[in-house]
Structure formats: C-alpha cells, structure tokens
Amino acid sequence: MSDLRVRFAPSPTGYLHIGGARTALFNYLLARKEGGTFILRIEDTDVERSTQESVDAILQAMDWLGLSYDEGPFYQTERFDLYKAKIQQLLDEGKAYKCYCSQEDLDAKREAAMARGDKPQYDGTCRALEPRDDDTPYVIRFKSKEAGVTSFNDRIKGTISFNNEELDDMIIQRTDGTPTYNFVVVVDDAEMGLTLVVRGDDHVNNTPRQIQIYEALGYAVPEFAHVPMILGSDKKRLSKRHGATSVMAYRDMGYLPEAMVNYLVRLGWSFGDEEIFSMDDLVEKFSLENVGRSAGVFNPEKLLWLNEHYIKTGAPQRLGELLGEYLTTLGYPPVDGIDLAEVVKTLQDRSKTMVEMAEKAVFYVTDSVEFDESAAEKFLTADQKPVFQALADAFGQCEFTPEGVEAAFKGVLKETGLKFGKVGQPTRVALSGGTSAPGIFEVILVLGRERTLQRLNGAIARIG
Known part of the structure; x- marks a missing residue:
C-alpha cells in the first residue's frame, strides 16, 4: 500500500454523468496503480435537491463501471457536527466573522461596484464589527488574505497563481446554519487524509480559497490535479443537446461497461497510438502526466465503434x-x-x-414466427411447399450436429435439383420471419430440431 489517498465526491442531485464518471475513473486508476486508497464521498449538503434515488443511481453506475472503492460511501449530512466545530474554531481564532449584511445590502454593493468598473465582490463591511447579541440574521464569512498571492502546482496544468486581493471573504455558513461547499470539502478532504485531489477544471477558481482554509485550520494542503472539461461536437460544454449524458442511459441503450470505461479514459488521456484498453491495461499504463490540458470532445460514433469491438470480442x-x-x-x-x-x-x-x-x-425465443410480409409473400410460395416438407423429413431423421444438418440440407438440394440460393433464403424466412437472419445452419442448430420442424410445418401451413 502507498500513502496515496484519492476520492470521488459526487452530489446526489441527479444521475452520474459522463464527466463525473471520468473523474471517478481517473481517481480509481491512480489508486489501483499505486496501491493507494480510493474513497467515495456523497456530497449531500444541498438537502433540498439531494435524493436517495440519485444516491442509488450513482452507486449503481459505479458498480456497473467496475469502480470499486476502498472506503465509504461517506455522507456529508452525517458530519454536520464536525463542520460546526471547525467553523467555531475559525470564529474563536479570529479567522472568520459574522456578517449581518442583508441581501438588499449585498445587491446594492454589487451594483455600485459594477458601476465603478470594479469586480462585484464583498467589501468586508462586517469584517471588523463586534458580534451582535440580537436576533439579526447572519452568515459566517472566512477572512481571506487581503494581500499577496496564493499559488499551487497543478499536476496537470502546472503552476497556477491568484492575487489574494481578488478573493473576497466567502460565506462558509449560511443564515440557516448549514455550511457551504467550499468549506466542507476542505474539512472532509483533510479529515479523510486526502493526499491528491483530482477533479474537473471548473473547480480551479475554488482552489485558492480552499487552500487558505486548509492553512487557517492547520491542515496539510494536498496536491491538486484539474482535468479538462468534456465538450460536445460544437465545442460547447457537454449537455443533453449532444445526446445522453447519463452513464446508465448508455447501459440501457445496450453499451457494455468495458466500452464506456475505454472511451471515458480516452477523453483527455492518451498512451501513444493505442485505442483499446482493458481495465488491467489502464491500471498499468494510466498516469496524470499523459492527461492533456485541452478539453476532450465527446464523440458518440467513437463510443459506438468501441462498443461494437467489445461485443465482437x-x-x-x-x-x-x-x-x-x-x-x-x-x-x-x-x-x-x-x-x-x-x-x-x-x-x-x-x-x-x-x-x-x-x-x-x-x-x-418466440413460440411463433412473426413474418415480414413482403419477405413471406416473395419466398413462402406454393413451389416451396414440397421443399419445406423434404427439409422437415430430412431434419427429423438426421443427426442434429453441424455435419448432420448440413448433410441433410445438401441431400434435399440433390433430391430437388435446386441451387442453395433457391432453398436457403425461403428457409431463412420460414425459420426467422425475415431475410436478414444469421447463416441458415447456425439458425437451425440454435433453434434445435423441435423448433426447426415446428417452424417449417408452420410455413407449410401458411402456404397451404
């Protein structure tokens, strides 16, 4: 076992989408390759939108993809006492404060800032105020650093820096007492011992804020790796207009999990010119060094090609x-x-x-054949009746093996003087109902003697 600890932390407000599944896969592969620990955390602090149905859908999708986790699932709603204790710690140490500004006040400040051409961020009105003893509603804000730079070395994007003056005092607890995402994610990642946070690059702007919270609480700051987003064919962020974005929707459409895994990993990662990867291959070959910095483009045709490959093999x-x-x-x-x-x-x-x-x-698997009417009209004709009868007699007596069935069929051809094409296609229609079924001998052997005779006799009756 290595010291590597990574996590996947979805919000249960819907299905597991393509982007989330890729993030989960990248974390899973890193943990398996390095003998680390893969943690699943359900970020359900948005109580109004989070549902058990969504939790179940996420767990089902993880299982379908084969992304087993070593710890969890942990639920944030079961950890509120921990978050409150950490917020109180920041208040006690003067690193956070109560803000009594109403929404109307904040809107006015924002409009005034925009009118001046400034960035619409909180101006710190309550930063130095003494806490009130009355019932005035308040939020709790974190005291961000007012000067200097917050930097981190992203494992994919390289060094990223933010001027602290651009980061206002963000809210870490709402008026209803619930903590906010940027706060709880830090507490959870730190308390769970995360050493590397791999997530979508839509979180890059959250990272400097979170680093300051790590430092304020005395936590070690983990490494970060932000993977590029996934775009549709029009180079816009992947959405329903580009097709299904739910992982399980692809299962319902008949895709295999190994095809989906193979496709997801190639959305932003490469290994030479290779296209086909089993899970074992990926565990051996995957690395963040080969994850690109540019966005991946979702290509349904490529996914379908991979699925066809995995079905064939x-x-x-x-x-x-x-x-x-x-x-x-x-x-x-x-x-x-x-x-x-x-x-x-x-x-x-x-x-x-x-x-x-x-x-x-x-x-x-049906008891009776459902005929394509045009095929039946063309091939189930009166002159086929004696041929079907001869086939039924031959198949009724032959040894029902590939060699026996083929010999019986050729015997009927010889007896009637007909070419294969004159008998094969009508027989295919009699047995399957249409003209696009697999090879005739394959069909006969899979159906078995009883069903084959039953269908030939049914065709004879239809003609008669």
Whole structure:
C-alpha cells in the first residue's frame, strides 16, 4: 500500500454523468496503480435537491463501471457536527466573522461596484464589527488574505497563481446554519487524509480559497490535479443537446461497461497510438502526466465503434447472460431449449449494441414466427411447399450436429435439383420471419430440431 489517498465526491442531485464518471475513473486508476486508497464521498449538503434515488443511481453506475472503492460511501449530512466545530474554531481564532449584511445590502454593493468598473465582490463591511447579541440574521464569512498571492502546482496544468486581493471573504455558513461547499470539502478532504485531489477544471477558481482554509485550520494542503472539461461536437460544454449524458442511459441503450470505461479514459488521456484498453491495461499504463490540458470532445460514433469491438470480442457466455436481460426488457424472456450463448455467437458480428442484438434475437425465443410480409409473400410460395416438407423429413431423421444438418440440407438440394440460393433464403424466412437472419445452419442448430420442424410445418401451413 502507498500513502496515496484519492476520492470521488459526487452530489446526489441527479444521475452520474459522463464527466463525473471520468473523474471517478481517473481517481480509481491512480489508486489501483499505486496501491493507494480510493474513497467515495456523497456530497449531500444541498438537502433540498439531494435524493436517495440519485444516491442509488450513482452507486449503481459505479458498480456497473467496475469502480470499486476502498472506503465509504461517506455522507456529508452525517458530519454536520464536525463542520460546526471547525467553523467555531475559525470564529474563536479570529479567522472568520459574522456578517449581518442583508441581501438588499449585498445587491446594492454589487451594483455600485459594477458601476465603478470594479469586480462585484464583498467589501468586508462586517469584517471588523463586534458580534451582535440580537436576533439579526447572519452568515459566517472566512477572512481571506487581503494581500499577496496564493499559488499551487497543478499536476496537470502546472503552476497556477491568484492575487489574494481578488478573493473576497466567502460565506462558509449560511443564515440557516448549514455550511457551504467550499468549506466542507476542505474539512472532509483533510479529515479523510486526502493526499491528491483530482477533479474537473471548473473547480480551479475554488482552489485558492480552499487552500487558505486548509492553512487557517492547520491542515496539510494536498496536491491538486484539474482535468479538462468534456465538450460536445460544437465545442460547447457537454449537455443533453449532444445526446445522453447519463452513464446508465448508455447501459440501457445496450453499451457494455468495458466500452464506456475505454472511451471515458480516452477523453483527455492518451498512451501513444493505442485505442483499446482493458481495465488491467489502464491500471498499468494510466498516469496524470499523459492527461492533456485541452478539453476532450465527446464523440458518440467513437463510443459506438468501441462498443461494437467489445461485443465482437466478448465471451459468449457472459454476453448471453446480458442478452437475456435485454430480451426480458423487450418483453421476450429467455426460454428453455435456447442457449443464449449460442445465440450470441450468431449475432456478435452483426450487432453494435446489446439492444440491437436483442432485437435481432427475438425470433429465437418466440413460440411463433412473426413474418415480414413482403419477405413471406416473395419466398413462402406454393413451389416451396414440397421443399419445406423434404427439409422437415430430412431434419427429423438426421443427426442434429453441424455435419448432420448440413448433410441433410445438401441431400434435399440433390433430391430437388435446386441451387442453395433457391432453398436457403425461403428457409431463412420460414425459420426467422425475415431475410436478414444469421447463416441458415447456425439458425437451425440454435433453434434445435423441435423448433426447426415446428417452424417449417408452420410455413407449410401458411402456404397451404
């Protein structure tokens, strides 16, 4: 075990989105590579917007992606006593103060500052006031440094500096007594022993404020690494207009977790010209040094390409289990006598998503064939009736193996004097209902003798 301690700290106000999942993945890979500790913390201080449903969705997405955590989940709402104690510490040490300015006062100050061409920040009106004994509502503000520079060495972006005069006295406790994000995140990261904070670069501007709080509370300041944001194809921040942003929405659309992991890691990280990475590969090869500074662009086509790759190369047994779940969702639960692993083998090269595979596999698991009417009209004709009957007789007697089925089929061709194309396509329609099914022998073997005969006899009855 190393001393590295990293975390993923989502807010449970919705699903786990693409950007959050990538941050979680980067932290997970660093912890696994270095033998460190990966912590999950649920930042649920926004009580009005946080829901148990969102917590469950986040945990489910983490599990689906295979991002197991070593500690947690910890919930901020269970740590309010700690936050209050730390705020009181700052008050007692003169590093924070009560601010009685009303919202109207603050709005007026902001407008006046903007009118002067100044930055609209708090002017420190209550900084030197003695605390009141009455019931006047107040917030608690942190005393930011008024001069000098706050700098840090970002592991991705390099050295970043902020003039302290640009940082006003931020609120660390609201009028209702609840602490604010920039305060609790410092207390949590410090108390949980974080040594490296990896998060999105939308937090860069929060970092100097947080560093000052670390120092004021006597905490060691961790390292920081801010990963670039993810943009849509129009180079604007990724949102619903670019397609689904929920990780689990992609599972529902038939994407495999290994495809999503592979795609997420490549949104901002590279390793030479390699494109395909298993989780084990990533644990070995991932490093912050290869994370780029520019934003990643979300490309649905690339994700689909990766998904197709993982379906083609996936283990049929595992994909068969997944296929059963997708078929059930479509309303066609698996049936006795149909081996879904064998179904997968016939459709792996024909499917880009598991939903697409499930839709193509429906004919295998239904009791009766649903015919494409144009295909049935073209191929289920009167002259096919004796051919289907000959096939039914042959398949009823042959050894039901790949060699036996092929020999029986060729026997019917020889008996009727017909070419393969004249028999194969009508038989495919009789067995599957359409013309785009897998190879005819594959279909026959997966259906089995009983279902094959049943469908040939059904086609004969339809023609008759």
